[in-house]
Amino acid sequence: MSSILIIGGGVIGLALAREFHKKGFKEITILEKGLIGQEASFAAAGMLAPQAETNNADAFFNFCNESNKMYPNFAEELSDATSIDIELDRNGTLYLAFTERDTQEIRKRFEWQKDAGLEVELLSARETHKLEPFVSPDSLESLFFPNDWQVENRKLLIALKKYAELNDIQIIEQTEVTNLIFENEKIKGIQTESGKLFSADLVVLATGAWTSLIKHDEGILQMPKVKPIRGQMISFHTAKRLFTKVIYSRRGYIVPRKMGKILAGATVEDIGFENKTTDEGIEMVRENAIEISPSLANLPIDEKWSGLRPFANDGLPILGEIPNTENLFTATAHYRNGILLAPITAKVLVEKIVNKKDSEFLDKFGIKRFNSANAI
Ligand SMILES: Cc1cc2nc3c(=O)[nH]c(=O)nc-3n(C[C@H](O)[C@H](O)[C@H](O)COP(=O)(O)OP(=O)(O)OC[C@H]3O[C@@H](n4cnc5c(N)ncnc54)[C@H](O)[C@@H]3O)c2cc1C
Incomplete structure (x- = not known):
């Protein structure tokens, strides 16, 4: 596997691109229907608030908490790589x-x-x-x-975009992906609104609130609604x-x-x-x-x-491989906590894809938790 297409250039798509790059991948492309980082991730308040946002010490809380703990290092690495301070504020x-x-x-x-x-x-x-x-x-x-903090999410997006630019991660804006193209159970590539085709060895949908709008060959793709x-x-x-x-x-x-x-x-x-x-x-x-x-x-x-x-429909993220496909993954539905969850999402998903490493979080937040009644 060498070429990776990430669809959606919000905080999740950008964080995934950086993580793939850190693992040594050279051919990474982000396709974005508008401009990078201008949707939910731009609108957010930047709170990193596991204790204010969750109601139990459950798997979701642990996921939020683990990601929060990653932020000091994440901020420092981004600052070293891009000279942009994402203003991690630890006043509580x-x-x-x-x-x-x-x-x-x-x-x-x-x-x-x-x-x-x-x-x-x-x-x-x-x-x-x-x-x-x-x-x-x-x-x-x-x-x-x-230990509930905040970050300047708009600066975070600028830093992640700069990281991509400095490291030859290709960003293609104003390009909406409309179709996923399969051959048997393998995704061959995608088609854009203008009819252009992109091929890739691996595709990740980081398409936020628009995830359910992408067309696909029904029989193959089982995606819960977002x-x-x-x-x-x-x-x-x-x-x-x-x-x-x-x-x-x-x-x-x-x-x-x-x-x-x-x-x-x-x-x-x-x-x-x-x-x-x-x-x-x-x-x-x-x-x-x-x-x-x-x-x-x-x-x-x-x-x-x-x-x-x-x-x-259960308010939790949807992460991991899409059933019955070999090389199509998703990281979406982060609802109120996508800024907080960007570092851990990128880490566990890329570890799974690259090193086949399992994680309790991928188990909990995988697509398999949905029954077929929720599938589109
Ligand atoms: C008002 C508000 C406040 C929030 N406050 C916080 C907070 O304080 N802390 C926190 O952690 N979270 C917060 N959130 C939640 C957080 O913003 C989201 O969970 C997070 O931004 C989701 O990131 P994303 O990359 O999945 O989505 P997005 O940022 O929406 O990115 C998805 C991208 O995919 C692109 N796309 C979609 N479909 C296609 C397609 N077919 N082809 C090409 N591109 C496509 C879109 O244009 C978009 O740029 C808040 C959200 C809102 C709205």
Whole structure:
């Protein structure tokens, strides 16, 4: 196997390309229907938050946690290779409670995380304010997760793209793949919208929310459905940095970046491929941010945007080989955590493809977990 085609140039496709390159592959091509890194990966908030985003110490939590642990090294290697700092920020994350129900929820979270041996602190309102003085005085208590971090996801995409360019990974933009071409159970190549054919020894679908739109010869390809879940976000700007940590409530979150930028998110909407902001969506995100910190109420919205999260019907990633094919793989459906999960996804999938190394994560998140009722 020598030539590799990766379809989709989001964080997952780019991270896979880098990992294949690190293993010594020379002929790697990324085909992207738009521009590299401009879809969900660009829209994301960049939170690396296993403890805020999961509800149990299960396989998904372990997958998130392992990937989070890879980030310091991932950031350093990218910086060495590209001179781009992806701004890994390890100040931690707060999770606030404003109501009785919120309090119950964060205490439950505190218990399972303590039982699992994770670092987590339950803070009083006074302790919370000491850490973040601009948090609402209405917050009752909070959890502090020192190991939930954030990264500047747009810089991460620029760094991964630069890595590809510096290492002769071919990037072909504005080229939509429409068909997968098989001979018996082997993929021979792909066809683009303009009818152009590309052949390859191995193909990986890293096509995010659009994965189910690619055509194939039914009898052969069994892929579970992936659908888009829209998220709308906004940002504010302040002259100096008001917050040091990512701050969640049960309804929203704010992410303070360097230089006074504050992101706020996000809606969760099952409305198909309509990738745009709406007045109601933006207002909801703004209100949820103001609940976290009333200091945001008088700030104008600096930027607003939306993105489509790739969602499988059990909310978990879909990774690994596609059944009944020999050389077709996928890494998709990372839903709310694709930025966090990019390093581990690339590592376990490329290890499987190149060294035939199995992983408990490929077992858990493989396509075989779906029954045929979910197949397209
Ligand atoms: C508002 C919002 C906030 C988020 N916040 C976070 C967060 O804080 N932390 C986190 O970890 N995750 C977050 N996520 C989730 C994260 O953004 C996604 O899980 C991740 O970006 C998925 O990466 P991807 O590469 O699979 O998808 P994408 O970035 O969407 O990339 C897929 C690419 O494939 C291309 N493509 C699709 N079909 C074809 C085709 N047929 N031919 C050629 N190219 C094709 C698309 O154009 C696209 O560029 C957030 C998402 C949203 C929307």
